[in-house]
Amino acid sequence: MEIKLFKRFQKPFWTAIFIELLHCLASYSMMAYLVIYLSKDLNLGDSKANFLMGTMFFMGYFLPIIIGAIADRKGFKETMTASLILMSSGYFFASKADSFWTIFAALMALSLGGAVMKPVIAGTVKLTANDEDRTLGFSIYYIVINIGSFIAPFLANLIRTQSGHPEYIFIFCALIESSAFLISLLLYSNPEAKSGEVFSISKFFFDLLEAAKDFKLVSFILIYSGVWALYSQIWSNIPLFIVSIDEKMKEKIEYFQMVDPIMIILLQYPIGKIMSKFRPLPSIISGIVISMAAVSTVGIMGTYFGAPSIAFSLALWAIGEMMFSPRAVEYVSVIAPKDKLALYIGFGFLPLAIGLGTGPYLGTLLKNFLEKTGAQNLLFPSMGLFALLTALALYFYDKKFKN
Structure with missing residues (x-):
């Protein structure tokens, strides 16, 4: 075999x-x-x-x-x-x-x-x-x-x-x-490549402007970027939070990054099979709601049950991620005109660039603001609220463009 x-x-x-x-x-x-x-x-x-x-x-x-x-x-x-x-x-x-x-x-x-x-x-x-x-x-x-x-x-x-x-x-x-x-x-x-057009920077930006005229695509990219801004916290502010509540966890901080991939290895197939029975956007919204619960519980788990318990929140996030991540590229391919499929799929990765690019620093700004106001305990609930707003925005987006 x-x-x-x-x-x-x-x-x-x-x-x-x-x-x-x-x-x-x-x-x-x-x-x-x-x-x-x-x-x-x-x-x-x-x-x-x-x-x-x-x-x-x-x-x-x-x-x-x-x-x-x-x-x-x-x-x-x-x-x-x-x-x-x-x-x-x-x-x-x-x-x-x-x-x-x-x-x-x-x-x-x-x-x-x-x-x-x-x-x-x-x-x-x-x-x-x-x-x-x-x-x-x-x-x-x-x-x-x-x-x-x-x-x-x-x-x-x-x-x-x-x-x-x-x-x-x-x-x-x-x-x-x-x-x-x-x-x-x-x-x-080199694999045998297909013949194609010569790459042109000017054509790339022309295509970018053409895609930017599609209100449906641009709206989805901007809303969906919020999900990846939250995901970026797994690599940025969540490890910093873990170390801040338990200095000893610095010696084991890498282990927390093993939760997401092992969950995906074990559960991606069954979750993907279940989600395939639904339209892409409801699947994405459901995944974001689960991710909202995950990020909202980080502070509670860490403060009341100890830093290691944050692994539960990360596992919950992974379940949500398996629901929304694969379906997003699929959704972009569905709304793309037949003659612009590759272009739309390429720009469908922009939410990762925007969300992951801005998320870590925005998370720090939020943390600094809440610390100045004495409300630092609201950091992760605030991120959960942001996830809820993202899910609601996609819900109304789906209502508008469903047909």
Whole structure:
């Protein structure tokens, strides 16, 4: 069975999948401790740490929209090797950074490298699988991402606690990406690409303006961005909150980042099967309501039941995420005109760029405001209220555009 599965896909597919696994091990190892490292170990404070996190997220999810077309033009192998060199260098310099601007430069290099990598791997999966096997190919791709994101926090914690040097996480990541570079150089070959138009920056922005004229698409992007602003708290303000209520949790903070991927690995299939019986928007709204309950309970769980109990809130969030995340891309593909399907799907990822890009810093601003007014206990209930407003906005959006 395993041999038959292996033979169903070309060599570039399996090479790209293995490179993606290594890339996930590196990126999620870094992310699992990054906000604590920036805020506490480099003494940048919460505001600057979350500004850096948001900037990384924005670049990582906005740039692939442009870079995907460049990769088609320049060649996947060349683009991939360039991205891996950039990321290996970025991780190395991050391990040496000791100020805001030096770590900023290193993290921006990592963001750019990661943005280059995303469309190359996804494009390889698409081009090396026939129509019959494409769904299976992308399923393998997403499983690998979740396996990497589950294992990586454990590795990061092991390296940091055993060495006593958190910057060694960056060195570990540099070695992993360097290994991926060697594999891409020696084993990866360009898949047979389809002929297409020459990439044009002017055409890209023309298409952007064309899509911006679609009120339905723009409204959905802006409303749905709120969900990802909340998701960004898992990587930013929630770890900072955990450490603030229990300093000992700093030694185990990476373990909290293992909750979301293990829940997805275990439950994505049954939840996806249930949600497939409903229209995309009701599924998305239901998922956001569950996520509202999740984020609202973070403060209560941490304050009254101890920091480890916040894992319950994160598990609840994962259930909501499995309900809304896959259906959003599906919804965008449904509302897209037939001749603009690829364009709409590409811009359907803008909510991640907007939400993840602004969420960490906006969360910090909200926290600072509530602390000044003596209402710091309302931080996570306020985020829950924001989730409720997002769900209500999508409900009325659905009422308006249902037909």
